[in-house]
């Protein structure tokens with residue numbers, strides 16, 4: 001079975017895939033939408049893409065492309081610890097404090113703002129498609145005194161020298177990855193996890209005061225615990241949002257269907273994005 005992930009080799013996405021999908025064929029893709037399209041094209045059976053980082057929040061392209069274009073079921077979630085390091089080409093190791101530019105994924109840069117502000121004040125940074133893509137670029141351009149923010153595996157994969165370790169601003173740094181598949185693949189068998197979550201996409205009726213309160217009440221009186229609610233633009237005009245709601249329970253036959261029916265009766269549009277096992281992986 002093939003698993004697509006945000007590449008190139010040595011991204012945090014690959015770390016998650018290597019840890020959970022041992023024995024599967026792993027296939028890197030340049031962007032998150034390309035990962036999802038590969039599942040839709042049946043090029044791979046599964047895709048693992050980043051959804052949310054503990055310091056920087058949601059990876060918006062994942063949410064938007066999943067809900068607006070790919071519309072693939074979420075069948076699993078993998079959370080891994082994130083350690084960001086500053087790395088340079090070995091030829092530039094002794095002059096890293098004078099780097100001309102820092103490259104990484106936008107979320108990795110955001111996780112290291114304090115370090116960049118205090119240790120590399122005024123040095124410009126540029127977002128690229130992933131942390132490993134930044135590392136690969138630094139390896140290919142030794143003549144430029146630039147740095148990448150990436151993980152330990154990327155330094156090894158691309159022969160870079162880590163000049164500053166753990167530059168992320170806060171210690172408790174994790175990223176949630178979602179596993180997407182068209183086929184009904186049982187992630188509990190792969191992960192061994194029995195901790196389930198259910199994710200819904202809810203659009204409120206227009207111009208109905210109190211509708212969000214009604215949505216939250218539909219879960220509250222059923223004692224369904226929410227672990228997240230987040231709004232995202234519908235892209236139909238300023239102020240038009242949909243809500244992503246994570247429930248801390250597996251889809252059952254009474255409570256969640258009852259809450260969905262109640263919300264729909266109140267004029268909401270509700271879509272089940274998935275009910276799936278979630279696993280926290282220790283990379284050691």
Ligand SMILES: O=C(O)C(=O)C[C@]1(C(=O)O)C=C[C@@H](O)C=C1
Pocket residue numbers: 006010011012013014050052053059082105107108129130131132175
């Ligand atoms: O670029 C990578 O290495 C990724 O796997 C993407 C990603 C992300 O999008 O958040 C994953 C974990 C980190 O938060 C930094 C980047």
